[in-house]
Amino acid sequence: MLKGHQTWVFESKPVIIASAAVGGPFEAQGALSEDFDTLHADIWLGQDSFEKAEKKLLEEAAMKAIDKAGLKKDDVQFFLSGDLMNQIISSSFAARTLGIPYLGVFGACSSSMEGLALASLMVDTKFAKNALAAASSHNAAAEKQFRYPTEYGAQKPPYAQWTVTGAGAAVVAPEGEGPRVTAATIGRVVDMGISDPFNMGVAMAPAAVDTIEAHFRDLNIDPSHYDLIATGDLGAVGHRIAGDLLIEHGMKIPKKIFTDCGLLIYREEQPVLAGGSGCACSATVTYGHFMNRMRKRELKRILIVATGALLSPMSYQQKESIPCIAHAVAIEM
Amino acid sequence: MLKGHQTWVFESKPVIIASAAVGGPFEAQGALSEDFDTLHADIWLGQDSFEKAEKKLLEEAAMKAIDKAGLKKDDVQFFLSGDLMNQIISSSFAARTLGIPYLGVFGACSSSMEGLALASLMVDTKFAKNALAAASSHNAAAEKQFRYPTEYGAQKPPYAQWTVTGAGAAVVAPEGEGPRVTAATIGRVVDMGISDPFNMGVAMAPAAVDTIEAHFRDLNIDPSHYDLIATGDLGAVGHRIAGDLLIEHGMKIPKKIFTDCGLLIYREEQPVLAGGSGCACSATVTYGHFMNRMRKRELKRILIVATGALLSPMSYQQKESIPCIAHAVAIEM
Numbered sequence: 008m009l010k011g012h013q014t015w016v017f018e019s020k021p022v023i024i025a026s027a028a029v030g031g032p033f034e035a036q037g038a039l040s041e042d043f044d045t046l047h048a049d050i051w052l053g054q055d056s057f058e059k060a061e062k063k064l065l066e067e068a069a070m071k072a073i074d075k076a077g078l079k080k081d082d083v084q085f086f087l088s089g090d091l092m093n094q095i096i097s098s099s100f101a102a103r104t105l106g107i108p109y110l111g112v113f114g115a116c117s118s119s120m121e122g123l124a125l126a127s128l129m130v131d132t133k134f135a136k137n138a139l140a141a142a143s144s145h146n147a148a149a150e151k152q153f154r155y156p157t158e159y160g161a162q163k164p165p166y167a168q169w170t171v172t173g174a175g176a177a178v179v180a181p182e183g184e185g186p187r188v189t190a191a192t193i194g195r196v197v198d199m200g201i202s203d204p205f206n207m208g209v210a211m212a213p214a215a216v217d218t219i220e221a222h223f224r225d226l227n228i229d230p231s232h233y234d235l236i237a238t239g240d241l242g243a244v245g246h247r248i249a250g251d252l253l254i255e256h257g258m259k260i261p262k263k264i265f266t267d268c269g270l271l272i273y274r275e276e277q278p279v280l281a282g283g284s285g286c287a288c289s290a291t292v293t294y295g296h297f298m299n300r301m302r303k304r305e306l307k308r309i310l311i312v313a314t315g316a317l318l319s320p321m322s323y324q325q326k327e328s329i330p331c332i333a334h335a336v337a338i339e340m
Numbered sequence: 341m342l343k344g345h346q347t348w349v350f351e352s353k354p355v356i357i358a359s360a361a362v363g364g365p366f367e368a369q370g371a372l373s374e375d376f377d378t379l380h381a382d383i384w385l386g387q388d389s390f391e392k393a394e395k396k397l398l399e400e401a402a403m404k405a406i407d408k409a410g411l412k413k414d415d416v417q418f419f420l421s422g423d424l425m426n427q428i429i430s431s432s433f434a435a436r437t438l439g440i441p442y443l444g445v446f447g448a449c450s451s452s453m454e455g456l457a458l459a460s461l462m463v464d465t466k467f468a469k470n471a472l473a474a475a476s477s478h479n480a481a482a483e484k485q486f487r488y489p490t491e492y493g494a495q496k497p498p499y500a501q502w503t504v505t506g507a508g509a510a511v512v513a514p515e516g517e518g519p520r521v522t523a524a525t526i527g528r529v530v531d532m533g534i535s536d537p538f539n540m541g542v543a544m545a546p547a548a549v550d551t552i553e554a555h556f557r558d559l560n561i562d563p564s565h566y567d568l569i570a571t572g573d574l575g576a577v578g579h580r581i582a583g584d585l586l587i588e589h590g591m592k593i594p595k596k597i598f599t600d601c602g603l604l605i606y607r608e609e610q611p612v613l614a615g616g617s618g619c620a621c622s623a624t625v626t627y628g629h630f631m632n633r634m635r636k637r638e639l640k641r642i643l644i645v646a647t648g649a650l651l652s653p654m655s656y657q658q659k660e661s662i663p664c665i666a667h668a669v670a671i672e673m
Contacts, residue, residue, distance in 0.1 A: 009467050013417070013441040056658050084346070085526060092652065093426040095446050099650035103529040103663040108346040110454060110526060111446040111650075113428050121443060125458070132465040134342050152654075193418060193443060196436040317432035317444075319425065321485075325389050330436040 011225025013193050015124065017131040020187035023338070024137075024180045027071035028295030029064050030287075031172030033146065037273045042295035043173070044071050050147060050172060058092060061145035061174075064287075065090070065101040068174035069141050072294075076178040078137070083107045083178070087126050088141040089118025090286050091170075093152065097143050107139065116240050117194065117315030118142045119175065119290040120334040124191035126179045127336070136181070143174035144285030153204065153320055167205040168242045168269060169279035175290030177298075186301040190337040192222040196317065198330040204316075204323050207331075208245025208269070208281055211314040214331035215241060216252045218312055222335050223258065230260040234306045237297070239289035239313035239333070240269035242282035268292035268311075289313040301340040308339045344558025346526050348457065350464040353520035356671070357470075357513045360404035361628030362397050363620075364505030366479065370606045375628035376506070377404050383480060383505060391425060394478035394507075397620075398423070398434040401507035402474050405627075409511040411470070416440045416511070420459050421474040422451025423619050424503075426485065430476050440472065449573050450527065450648030451475045452508065452623040453667040457524035459512045460669070464521075469514070476507035477618030486537065486653055500538040501575045501602060502612035508623030510631075519634040523670040525555040529650065531663040537649075537656050540664075541578025541602070541614055544647040547664035548574060549585045551645055555668050556591065563593040567639045570630070572622035572646035572666070573602040575615035601625035601644075622646040634673040641672045 010016045027044045030037075035046035045067055052060040065088065073080055086107040088098035095111050102109035114121040119142035126138035147157045149170040155161040179188065197217045201210035215238045223229055230236060241249055246267040253260055268289045269282035293311050300306045312335040318327070343349045360377045363370075368379035378400055385393040398421065406413055419440040421431035428444050435442035447454040452475035459471035480490045482503040488494040512521065530550045534543035548571045556562055563569060574582055579600040586593055601622045602615035626644050633639045645668040651660070 009417070009469065015467050058654060058658065084342070089446070091427075093654060094424075094448065094650065094652035096650070096652045096655045099529060099663050099665075100655070100660070102650075102665075103531050106528055108526040108528050109447075109665060110458070113422070113444040113446045114442075115427065125443070128461070128465070128467060132461070132467070134348050134461060134465070136342065193441040195439055195441050196432060198436050317427065317429070317435075319427035319429045321391060321426060322429045322433070325391065327433070330432050332432075332435075332442060 013221050014225035015128060015191045017127050017188055019131045019181060020189055021127045021130040021179045021181060022183045022187050023177045023185045024183035025072050025076035026177040026294035026298045027068045027075060028175045028291040029068040029173055030291060034173055039272050039296045042299050057145050057148035061097045061143055061148050062100045064174040065097050065141060065143035066104050068176040069101060069105060069139060072176040072178050080105050080107060083137060083139050084135040085110060085129060085138045087112055087122035089113050089122060090143045091149050114332055114334060115315030115317050116286050117313040117332050117334045118286050120311055120313035120336045123336050124334055127188040130179045130181055138179050139176060141176035142286040142290040144170050144287040146170045146172045149285060163280060164205050165280055166244045167280045168208060168282050168284035170285035171272060171283045171287040173287035173291045175287060175294035177294050186298055186338045186340045188336060189339050192218055192335040194218040194333045196330045196332050198328050200328045202328040204318060207316040208242035209248055210329040211316055211331040212241055212245040212248040212252060215249050215312050215314050215333045218333040218335050220256060233264060233308045233310050235264050235309040236260055237311055238267045240284035241267045241314060242269045244281050246270060310335055310337050346554050347558035348461060348524045350460050350521055352464050352514060353522050354460045354463040354512045354514060355516045355520050356510045356518045357516035358405050358409035359510040359627035359631045360401045360408060361508045361624040362401045362506055363624060367506055372605050372629045375632050390478050390481035394430045394476050394481050395433045397507040398430050398474060398476035399437050401509040402434060402438060402472060405509040405511050413438050413440060416470060416472050417468045418443060418462060418471045420445055420455035420471060422446050422455060423476045424482050447665055447667060448648030448650050449619050450646040450665050450667045451619050453644055453646035453669045456669050457667055460521040463512045463514055471512050472509060474509035475619040475623040477503050477620040479503045479505045482618060496613060497538050498613055499577045500613045501541060501615050501617035503618035504605060504616045504620040506620035506624045508620060508627035510627050519631055519671045519673045521669060522672050525551055525668040527551040527665045527667050529663045529665050531661050533661045535661045537651060540649040541575035542581055543662040544649055544664040545574055545578040545581040545585060548582050548645050548647050548666045551666040551668050553589060566597060566641045566643050568597050568642045569593055570644055571600045573617035574600045574647060575602045577614050579603060643668055643670050
């Protein structure tokens, strides 16, 4: 049911009966490597393009989640997926392979939680007997499309982030064992005028704050409701700004429960500048690491606030600033 | 509620309380010019890029629909929108202007009905007190991104189609006057191996047929249930193939009720080759022409089968075939 202005409460608490995370070689060296189902040493995944490699990552995560759920792909009712590629080809081509009725979503790196929110809505209202939500990104495919081919060796400022190579997927069902989706807050677009495409963590921080505030206002709860509140991919700089903004707005989230998927996924010694980013950042950390911690009962209630920078290279070239959004999903064990 | 494998039945029959269609100069000369709320003589809409002109079209359609519904933008709960631009910037930038909680969708030219299906689901289940669904395209922006800048004057084969410059929007609410959304069928990706990006009507025809068959199978009804069944943008060649395929599959839709938005929007003497296409094709014809005909009681029950070719210029360059999809929405007066 609708609560407040922009939050959905799922009274039946749809269950994430299975989830999967797939990563590349850089993720294999990362801090959360234990939480991936599959890690590829080859960034090409044996394909002849990075785009095809990304599609493969997404297909693997989807099939792994379906398999862990004890289902076959024909048993899955709807597939909701998004990614960063133009015309979300990773998702659409994976949907062709899967053959499941498909809803493409796009909220840049917030696509992961946009998909999970809609999948949970469908299951909660019995408009689906189950649904598969997924998202992917590939470092080299994203760099090539949004900035420069990695082969150029272009330099980046220290506040830039590293697009995660990977994919995450979750099967949501009305009943079963596993973490349950209790609520979702759909974000508004917030644009504070940042136009530097390397500075996306900073651009997205106000959108994350806007959605976090809406979530607590709509549900009339406070941060102590959660063991952990994780933004998607603000990175070190954006995370600090989000924390400061929240305090300015009179909402202090204790440091020990406020984190960012982009700060968790890699090790400090990896050259990822301000941290991880990309649709796969929140997708793999949530569907791998956080789901595992919930299943181990280390976390009881979490809020994932996936953040998205809704720019395109074209909008940047036309001197537009960066519209940003964040969608939050609450999960409990 | 879910019916069959991939169809939603909206028991409360959410009402399209208002809709709007905005077009460009070519649409002003078209067969349905009377059905547009606003027609622009300037393809640039006074903007300095075609992309910004498209955003403007979408904002105008959205604001017009909100206005006709007697609402203000702050009264609208969710905005669901999609378009053809990379990273759906038209939709996301319009969402920034509107400030309404936003869900970006992508199904290429099927985005129009993907948005309407999801908006209807939210209203039907009381997860939204209302929702705005919209889609846009711009001929010159699409040509530039997918093929060649129009200034090059590149020639096209006769089976190519003409991307509609325009936008359509609809406000869906639980109660009120107007056509009501009764059901939606979510499509699967179908790819018959066509790889010529000028031949999209042909590529999409099997996807349209797949969704039409699923719709009738899931609801256990036949084509006589509808006064009109319109595909989105198959154009002349794709429309003929869809008709033939339906007959082959044992489902004959009488010629007088089976049409295509891309065949209706322009006049025969306009140089549009095989007909109209683009997200705005099904969006403007549905939210302008068909809604007007329903309000005049000329049509009682219609099925809109919006078709989408899920390719990107990159997937084409990498020699991939064209995955296609169609989402169908049933509307009655």
